[in-house]
Structure formats: C-alpha cells, structure tokens
Amino acid sequence: MTARHRAPGRVAVHLLLWGYAVVALLPLVVMVLNSLRPTSEIFTAPLGLPASPTLRSYGRVWTEASFGAYLLNSLVVTCGAVLLGTAVSALAAYPLARYDFAGNRVLGAYFLAGLMLPIRLGLVPIFYLMDSMGLIDSLLGLTLLYAASGVPFCVFVLSAFYRSLPGELDEAARLDGAGEFRIFGQIMLPLVRPALASVMLFQFVPLWHEFLYPLVLLRSDERFTIPRGLSQFFGEYTTDWSALFAGLVLATAPLFVLFVLATRQIIAGMTAGMSK
Amino acid sequence: MVQTGRLSARRAARTGAGRRYVPRWRVLAVFLLPALLLYSVFIVYPLVTALDYSFFEWRGIRQAGFAGLGNYRDLFGVYPYDQQLWRAFGHNALFFAGTMLIQNTFGLLFALLLHRYGRGKRFLQAAFTTPYLVDPLVVGYLWSLLLNPTFGPVNSLLDAAGLDSWALPWLGDTRTALPIVIVVNAWQWVGFPMLLFSAALAGIPAEYHEAARVDGASARQAFRRVTLPLLTPAIGVVSVLTFIGNFNAFGLVYAMAGSTGSPAGSTDVLGLLFYRVAFVEGGTEAIGRSSALAVLMFVFIFGVSLLAGSYFRRRERRLL
Numbered sequence: 371m372t373a374r375h376r377a378p379g380r381v382a383v384h385l386l387l388w389g390y391a392v393v394a395l396l397p398l399v400v401m402v403l404n405s406l407r408p409t410s411e412i413f414t415a416p417l418g419l420p421a422s423p424t425l426r427s428y429g430r431v432w433t434e435a436s437f438g439a440y441l442l443n444s445l446v447v448t449c450g451a452v453l454l455g456t457a458v459s460a461l462a463a464y465p466l467a468r469y470d471f472a473g474n475r476v477l478g479a480y481f482l483a484g485l486m487l488p489i490r491l492g493l494v495p496i497f498y499l500m501d502s503m504g505l506i507d508s509l510l511g512l513t514l515l516y517a518a519s520g521v522p523f524c525v526f527v528l529s530a531f532y533r534s535l536p537g538e539l540d541e542a543a544r545l546d547g548a549g550e551f552r553i554f555g556q557i558m559l560p561l562v563r564p565a566l567a568s569v570m571l572f573q574f575v576p577l578w579h580e581f582l583y584p585l586v587l588l589r590s591d592e593r594f595t596i597p598r599g600l601s602q603f604f605g606e607y608t609t610d611w612s613a614l615f616a617g618l619v620l621a622t623a624p625l626f627v628l629f630v631l632a633t634r635q636i637i638a639g640m641t642a643g644m645s646k
Numbered sequence: 647m648v649q650t651g652r653l654s655a656r657r658a659a660r661t662g663a664g665r666r667y668v669p670r671w672r673v674l675a676v677f678l679l680p681a682l683l684l685y686s687v688f689i690v691y692p693l694v695t696a697l698d699y700s701f702f703e704w705r706g707i708r709q710a711g712f713a714g715l716g717n718y719r720d721l722f723g724v725y726p727y728d729q730q731l732w733r734a735f736g737h738n739a740l741f742f743a744g745t746m747l748i749q750n751t752f753g754l755l756f757a758l759l760l761h762r763y764g765r766g767k768r769f770l771q772a773a774f775t776t777p778y779l780v781d782p783l784v785v786g787y788l789w790s791l792l793l794n795p796t797f798g799p800v801n802s803l804l805d806a807a808g809l810d811s812w813a814l815p816w817l818g819d820t821r822t823a824l825p826i827v828i829v830v831n832a833w834q835w836v837g838f839p840m841l842l843f844s845a846a847l848a849g850i851p852a853e854y855h856e857a858a859r860v861d862g863a864s865a866r867q868a869f870r871r872v873t874l875p876l877l878t879p880a881i882g883v884v885s886v887l888t889f890i891g892n893f894n895a896f897g898l899v900y901a902m903a904g905s906t907g908s909p910a911g912s913t914d915v916l917g918l919l920f921y922r923v924a925f926v927e928g929g930t931e932a933i934g935r936s937s938a939l940a941v942l943m944f945v946f947i948f949g950v951s952l953l954a955g956s957y958f959r960r961r962e963r964r965l966l
Binding site: 380383384386387388390391393394395397398400401412413416417454455457458459461462464465466468469470471477480481484486487488489490491492493494495496497498499514515517518519521522525537540544550551554575578579581582585586596597600601604611614615618621622625626629 | 666667668669673674676677678680681682684685687688689690691692693695696699707752756759760762763765766769770773774776777779780781782783784787788789791792797798799802803806833836837894896897900901917920921924925932933936937940941943944947948
C-alpha cells in the first residue's frame with residue numbers, strides 16, 4: 371500500500387505534519403525562552419534567543435507578584451477537592467453498585483443527572499449560598515464547591531468498577547464474619563485503586579484550570595488560585611514581558627510535571643493489580 | 647461446570663435475583679450521606695434555585711415578587727441586552743462554525759495522514775495534543791503577547807519574511823479579532839478531534855478499503871463512500887462536544903479580549919455577557935436577568951446537543 375504513493379506526495383505530507391508539529395510546540399518554546407531573558411531584550415529582538423539566560427524574572431514573579439502563594443493556594447484547593455470528592459464518591463458508589471435497597475435506582479439517577487447539568491448555570495445562586503455561609507473569599511468554600519462538582523463523574527465511573535468485581539469476594543468475607551466497612555476498606559477499595567487514580571487525574575485538570583468561580587468568589591490577593599492570580603497579574607505587569615512569560619510558565623509547569631508523574635503512576639497501578 | 651452452575655443457582659435462590667446484600671440503614675447512611683450532602687448543597691440546590699430566581703423580580707438581593715417571564719423578556723427587549731444578546735449569540739455561532747471548519751477539518755486531516763503514513767506517529771500525536779494541557783487562560787494570554795503588533799514575534803516573523811502588509815494588529819481590529827480567537831482555540835484543541843478520529847480510523851477493517859479498490863473505486867471515492875460514512879459516530883461526538891465547548895467559552899476569550907469582548911464587542915460571547923450581567927453591569931436586576939440568561943443558555947445548549955445526538959444516531963442506524 372505504501373509503495374503505491376508517489377514520492378512527492380509523501381514529502382508534502384511529512385512537510386505538513388512536521389511543520390504543524392513546529393506550530394504546535396513553538397509558541398510554548400518561545401514562552402519558556404522569553405521568560406529567561408530581560409524585557410528590554412524581548413522588545414529589541416522579538417525573534418532572538420536569550421543572550422545570557424537568567425532566572426531573575428522567576429524570582430521577581432515568585433515573591434513580588436506572589437506566585438508562590440497562588441501556587442500553594444491552587445495546590446491546596448485542587449488536591450483537597452480531588453481527595454474529598456473522590457473519597458465521598460468512593461463511599462457512595464459502593465452501595466449503589468453492590469447493595470440491594472429501596473431507592474437505589476432513584477439515587478443513582480439523581481447522581482447521574484449532575485453529569486448533564488452545567489454547574490455554571492448555578493453561578494449566581496452559588497455566590498449567594500457561599501455568602502450566607504461566610505465562604506466568600508475562602509479557600510474552604512472553593513474546595514467544597516470543586517469537590518461537589520466532581521461527585522457525579524466519580525460516582526458514575528466508580529460504581530461501574532465496583533459492579534465488575536465478582537460477588538464471591540464479599541460473600542466469602544461476610545461468611546468469615548467481616549463487617550461491611552471492613553469488606554469495603556480492605557477488599558473492595560484496594561481493587562478499584564487504578565480507577566481511583568484515573569478519576570482523580572480527570573478531575574484534577576479542569577479544576578486546576580477553573581477560572582470563573584475564583585474570579586467571582588475570591589477577593590483578596592493572598593487567596594488567589596493560579597488562574598485568578600494570573601488575570602490580576604496581567605493587569606498589573608503589562609509592560610514587564612519577561613515577568614509575564616515567567617508567570618505563564620509557572621502557571622503551566624505544575625500540570626506538565628503532574629502528567630509525567632501521573633501517567634507512570636496510573637500504568638504502575640494497573641499493572642500492579644494484574645501481577646499474580 | 648455443573649458444580650458452579652448449581653452453586654450459583656442456589657445463591658440466586660437465597661439472595662433473590664442473583665444479587666445482592668441488603669444492608670442496614672445505618673451502614674447505608676455512612677456510605678451515602680457525605681456525597682449526598684455535598685452534591686445536594688453545592689450543585690443541585692444552586693441549579694434549582696437558578697431556575698427559581700429567573701422567574702422573580704429583584705431589587706438588589708431581595709426578591710420583589712413573581713415576574714413570570716419578565717426577566718426573559720427583558721433580555722430581548724431592554725437596552726443594551728437586546729443588542730448584546732444577539733451579537734454574542736452570533737459570535738458563538740461563528741465560533742462554532744469556524745471551529746468545525748478549521749479545528750475539526752484539520753483534526754480529521756491529521757488523523758487520516760497519520761493513519762496512512764505512520765512514521766513518527768507517536769511523537770506527532772503527542773506534539774499536536776500538547777497545547778491541550780495548557781490552561782485556556784494561559785493560551786489566551788500567551789497568544790495576546792505573541793500577536794502584539796509592536797513587540798510580538800508573530801508580526802516580527804511576518805516582517806522578516808517580507809510580508810509586512812500581513813503584519814496587522816490582529817487582536818485590535820474588529821474584523822480580525824474573532825477569527826484569531828477561533829484559530830487560537832483551534833491551536834489548543836486540534837489534538838482532541840485528531841485522537842478521536844484516529845481511534846475511529848483504527849477501528850475500520852482494512853478489508854473494506856480493499857473491497858472498494860477491487861471494485862474499482864478511486865481513492866477519493868473510497869474516502870467519500872467508505873471511510874467518511876464509517877466515521878459518522880466519531881463526527882457526531884466531535885460535533886456535539888465542539889458545540890458544547892464553544893457555547894460555554896469563557897477563559898480564552900476573557901484572556902484575549904477582556905470581559906467586554908474588545909475591540910468594540912467584536913469578540914463578545916454569551917459566557918462573557920452572562921458574567922457581565924451577573925457581576926459587572928447588571929445593576930439591581932442582575933440576579934433575575936442573569937439567571938434567566940443562564941437558563942436560556944442551558945436549554946439551548948442541552949436541547950441542541952440532544953437533537954444533534956439523536957440525528958447522528960439515526961444516521962448511524964441507516965448505515966447498518
């Protein structure tokens with residue numbers, strides 16, 4: 371099949387594909403390179419490479435523009451929300467998948483409905499709800515909201531995983547006299563660990579990027595998450611391009627690191643379950 | 647075999663329909679209550695109240711009486727919303743059309759080419775999908791720097807290539823701003839349709855193409871009559887998700903054009919309008935009107951997605 375394609379066609383195809391790979395990656399490379407050189411140099415030679423690479427802008431952005439605090443806030447809120455959301459969902463999905471009780475179906479549908487509803491629709495009521503609970507400008511409020519937003523998806527995925535586990539497992543444990551929470555904690559939960567890792571990763575990315583809610587709910591600079599801090603920062607540092615690029619890199623880097631680590635972790639988790 | 651058969655029959659008799667343990671209420675409550683509470687308070691309750699809010703008249707944060715469809719009428723009849731609503735809606739529609747045309751066509755093209763010419767496929771796929779990991783807000787800010795008319799590398803590159811006449815103030819001109827937003831958005835997401843189409847292409851048996859060739863079909867005919875119809879499910883998924891994503895656009899546009907969709911509202915979209923009505927310039931009627939707008943957006947997006955979904959499913963069935 372490949373031998374049939376004429377040579378010029380092949381060259382054009384590869385030119386297009388590799389050319390577009392450059393288009394896809396070059397802006398990100400430029401972002402990193404420009405963060406390593408002073409603003410004056412960026413302005414005089416927009417296409418140049420850093421003459422003498424320096425991390426000075428990062429230092430400035432980290433302390434003066436308090437990116438250190440933004441990063442910490444983002445980590446606290448996102449990790450807290452992912453852990454909380456996954457934990458309550460891992461609990462809730464279990465009886466929905468494996469117990470027989472009145473209202474099981476209805477409750478399952480109630481959780482599932484959340485998958486189809488956009489939480490942005492509730493922005494204004496959420497604002498006043500948070501206000502009435504004293505959770506405006508609070509990282510706790512944001513964490514609870516984010517955690518809740520992950521519940522429908524987690525329950526949906528995790529109950530499918532619980533359902534796929536053989537029924538003999540818990541029956542045997544029950545005959546041996548294990549209590550329900552012990553069966554859940556020591557037998558069932560470890561078996562869905564790979565699924566737990568993937569739902570956590572899937573929740574992480576959109577929450578890390580969430581901008582509208584922090585924009586509306588956070589007020590003071592020291593509580594900003596990275597996207598909220600970034601929008602503030604772009605208003606203040608308009609002419610300091612080196613700092614702007616450094617801020618963009620700092621906003622992007624954690625997710626790339628996470629992805630490299632997490633992909634490995636997920637693969638490890640899956641293969642760990644398979645080896646016997 | 648017989649043994650297990652009898653065993654499971656006995657178990658089925660004992661526990662009803664083959665499943666399942668019947669727990670005590672206290673156990674059930676411990677498992678279910680935390681998630682139920684969190685989800686009901688922070689997701690369900692606000693969504694239900696948004697609907698409720700939209701039917702009331704508001705004086706600041708006090709409900710002032712039932713308004714029926716009054717808030718909805720205001721959105722279409724009261725200045726400036728009567729103009730801004732349709733303008734923003736039109737921009738969202740253009741955003742969707744442009745994304746289908748640019749992002750998804752290129753996504754399909756890349757998937758087809760990578761499917762045929764496999765060399766470097768893994769690296770290229772990774773490269774095309776990398777921007778998708780970057781925060782849309784970061785993408786917006788990054789490109790607004792890159793496209794800056796005086797110091798941005800894009801125009802410097804055009805100048806250096808002798809294309810000075812193309813070095814325009816891309817984001818400052820009402821004619822080019824929206825197309826640029828569409829292209830930048832496509833730059834970020836093109837990897838997504840590419841991956842979906844790649845998976846769909848990998849699922850088409852090679853025999854179909856061989857059969858088409860044996861029957862004397864040209865490459866183009868084989869694509870139009872064999873490949874494209876078999877991609878219908880993937881095209882359906884990509885179209886619906888693109889539609890939902892475009893009509894919910896916020897972060898990218900906010901970063902490139904601010905909350906008013908500058909210049910002169912030429913990039914204003916429904917997401918920005920909603921934010922402004924609710925929190926920036928809504929005045930005392932903000933709650934009712936913004937809730938009405940949120941409900942309208944939801945009904946429209948959800949309704950169109952459902953219709954499109956059933957349309958694509960009908961087309962799939964006709965294939966079989």
